[in-house]
Amino acid sequence: MADLTLSRNIADPDRFYDTLMAVHDGLSKDESDALNARLILILANHIGDEEVLNKALHLAAQTGKSEDS
Amino acid sequence: MTKIFERPLYPYTRHADQDAVSPVRHKVVIIGAGPVGLAAAIDLAQRGVPVVVLDENDRVSFGSRAICFAKRTLEILDRLGCGDITTEKGVTWDQGRVFFDEREIYNFHLLPEEGHKRPAFINLQQYYFEQFLVERAQALAAEGAPLEIRGRNRVEAIGAHTDHVRLEIETPEGPYEVQAEWLIACDGANSPTRRMMGLDFVGRVFEDNFLIADVIMQADFPTERWFWFDPPFNRGQSALLHKQPDNVWRIDLQLGWDIDREAEKAPERVIPRIKQMLGEDVEFELEWVSIYTFQCRRMERFRHGRVIFAGDAAHQVSPFGARGANSGLQDVDNLCWKLARVIDGRSPDWLLDTYDFERVYGADENILNSTRSTEFITPKSEISRVFRDAVLDLAETQEFARPLVNSGRLSVPCRYDDGPLNGADAEELPTRTRPGAPLTDAPLGDGWLLDQLGPDFTLLAIDTDLPDSPLPEDMTCLQTTRADSPVLAERYAGDQSSAVYLIRPDQHVCARWAQFDAAAVEAAFLQATGQSRGGAHG
Numbered sequence: 337m338a339d340l341t342l343s344r345n346i347a348d349p350d351r352f353y354d355t356l357m358a359v360h361d362g363l364s365k366d367e368s369d370a371l372n373a374r375l376i377l378i379l380a381n382h383i384g385d386e387e388v389l390n391k392a393l394h395l396a397a398q399t400g401k402s403e404d405s
Numbered sequence: 406m407t408k409i410f411e412r413p414l415y416p417y418t419r420h421a422d423q424d425a426v427s428p429v430r431h432k433v434v435i436i437g438a439g440p441v442g443l444a445a446a447i448d449l450a451q452r453g454v455p456v457v458v459l460d461e462n463d464r465v466s467f468g469s470r471a472i473c474f475a476k477r478t479l480e481i482l483d484r485l486g487c488g489d490i491t492t493e494k495g496v497t498w499d500q501g502r503v504f505f506d507e508r509e510i511y512n513f514h515l516l517p518e519e520g521h522k523r524p525a526f527i528n529l530q531q532y533y534f535e536q537f538l539v540e541r542a543q544a545l546a547a548e549g550a551p552l553e554i555r556g557r558n559r560v561e562a563i564g565a566h567t568d569h570v571r572l573e574i575e576t577p578e579g580p581y582e583v584q585a586e587w588l589i590a591c592d593g594a595n596s597p598t599r600r601m602m603g604l605d606f607v608g609r610v611f612e613d614n615f616l617i618a619d620v621i622m623q624a625d626f627p628t629e630r631w632f633w634f635d636p637p638f639n640r641g642q643s644a645l646l647h648k649q650p651d652n653v654w655r656i657d658l659q660l661g662w663d664i665d666r667e668a669e670k671a672p673e674r675v676i677p678r679i680k681q682m683l684g685e686d687v688e689f690e691l692e693w694v695s696i697y698t699f700q701c702r703r704m705e706r707f708r709h710g711r712v713i714f715a716g717d718a719a720h721q722v723s724p725f726g727a728r729g730a731n732s733g734l735q736d737v738d739n740l741c742w743k744l745a746r747v748i749d750g751r752s753p754d755w756l757l758d759t760y761d762f763e764r765v766y767g768a769d770e771n772i773l774n775s776t777r778s779t780e781f782i783t784p785k786s787e788i789s790r791v792f793r794d795a796v797l798d799l800a801e802t803q804e805f806a807r808p809l810v811n812s813g814r815l816s817v818p819c820r821y822d823d824g825p826l827n828g829a830d831a832e833e834l835p836t837r838t839r840p841g842a843p844l845t846d847a848p849l850g851d852g853w854l855l856d857q858l859g860p861d862f863t864l865l866a867i868d869t870d871l872p873d874s875p876l877p878e879d880m881t882c883l884q885t886t887r888a889d890s891p892v893l894a895e896r897y898a899g900d901q902s903s904a905v906y907l908i909r910p911d912q913h914v915c916a917r918w919a920q921f922d923a924a925a926v927e928a929a930f931l932q933a934t935g936q937s938r939g940g941a942h943g
Contacts, residue, residue, distance in 0.1 A: 341805075342803055342804070342805050343804065343805055344804070344805050344808055345805065346808070346809075349808040349809045350774070350777050350811060350814065352809075353777070353781070353792075353796075353809055353811070354777055354780075356792065357780060357789050357792070360786065360788045360789065363788070365787050365788060368786075368787075368788035369788075372788075395803070399798050399799050399801070399802060399803070400795070400798040400799075
């Protein structure tokens with residue numbers, strides 16, 4: 337079953353977030369955007385399963401302030 | 406009616422020390438009658454150590470200031486004799502709401518673990534917290550305990566010597582001198598003691614201002630914690646609303662760095678902001694308004710010979726996560742039994758260095774946690790704001806994103822993993838009660854485990870007999886069984902059939918075993934009291 341994991345799955349969320357922020361330290365916005373793009377591709381490859389990836393892409397597109405211009 | 410913070414609670418009176426021909430020497434002098442200094446005075450006096458508290462003021466502090474008091478603090482107050490009155494006066498809440506922009510993105514119920522005497526935390530104005538400590542200190546003094554509080558006694562100069570500390574004190578009737586064998590500086594973030602001794606206080610100043618307001622509201626507003634990220638009434642910033650006793654609500658508004666502090670404090674500026682927050686038709690009255698910036702920093706060492714720093718004087722954190730006063734109380738908890746033992750000659754001086762080790766470790770943990778909260782609340786770069794907002798957007802519909810939302814983490818006491826006083830560990834026993842960990846409370850008999858511990862060391866035995874062999878000095882025994890308290894047995898013995906714990910006077914675990922072994926207990930006791938290491942560490 338190709339299910340997107342949407343329950344809590346990170347043991348130490350604060351530490352993860354801290355590390356995520358730390359890799360962006362000192363980067364320009366363009367450099368950060370590029371890093372994020374690479375990170376998405378790395379994680380996507382790790383996941384592999386097309387059905388899971390499609391669910392994740394769909395969820396990301398759906399959430400947020402989509403009503404804004 | 407005058408409010409509690411308007412009344413002198415320990416007014417200046419002339420003391421015989423002021424007329425002494427040569428300076429009188431005291432065992433312990435504490436500078437500062439805030440939460441930390443008062444708690445230290447009570448703890449030491451209860452241990453029979455004579456203590457004099459000097460404060461430049463004569464009353465409790467104005468404004469709510471430290472507002473959240475965590476469970477561990479209430480447990481320490483139980484030990485100090487004012488846990489009930491403090492908890493009863495405090496407000497306990499269990500529902501929180503998180504807002505982002507104009508919408509509520511989620512709400513939560515705290516589901517505290519059952520089987521603890523005290524709640525996860527209470528909200529209470531600092532002036533009440535201090536009042537209950539002053540009253541407890543005065544009650545102890547009335548019973549003959551060696552404790553006095555001298556109001557309007559401001560320390561003007563400090564001379565640290567090898568066997569004592571000299572203090573020059575200014576009073577309304579002029580200066581006088583005393584000597585202290587030990588000095589505990591609990592004189593706050595701007596510690597004059599630290600400055601007079603020329604000691605560094607390094608760390609990170611966050612470039613931000615916060616407006617805090619105490620608002621009295623008669624309206625029937627829910628007892629909940631509300632936190633706003635980027636609300637319409639405070640664009641690009643955050644806001645927090647918290648309930649306190651007496652219909653006083655605490656509001657924290659982040660203001661940013663480039664502001665006119667005096668203008669922001671003016672009622673004509675504050676009141677419209679609060680109306681936007683609470684709703685136009687909510688009636689309220691302002692009790693206190695203050696603006697502060699904050700730092701995350703600590704002293705390199707908390708002990709300097711015979712001068713020991715505790716609370717904000719030693720370390721300062723951002724306000725997110727309630728780690729200021731709560732960590733100061735843990736400093737006191739850690740320090741006082743050690744100082745009492747060193748003064749009595751029951752332990753070597755080296756034991757006090759372990760205060761430094763353990764509480765610096767605690768301060769670093771608090772600084773780490775509050776820095777993480779600050780960085781989430783106040784993103785420091787465009788990309789960190791992008792991630793922050795992405796977390797908030799996802800949190801509205803996705804439960805997995807909510808643990809990443811960080812508006813301040815609940816203060817929990819630190820575990821002294823790898824602490825110098827930790828002894829043997831039986832790893833088959835539960836992880837949460839490993840050596841160095843603060844005790845987890847549990848129901849026991851008609852009461853609670855923590856209330857039944859001795860004032861000094863305790864040997865806790867679960868489903869095992871303690872042989873008649875004599876125990877080390879200063880140790881009381883507490884025996885129980887899984888049948889007596891299944892919750893206690895589950896927390897301390899886990900799936901093992903028996904367990905023995907050696908517990909420190911500050912209710913942290915020293916060492917533990919599956920079965921009683923007199924020689925092992927003795928060895929752990931000598932280590933926990935600094936006696937088996939004193940030689941090695943000088």
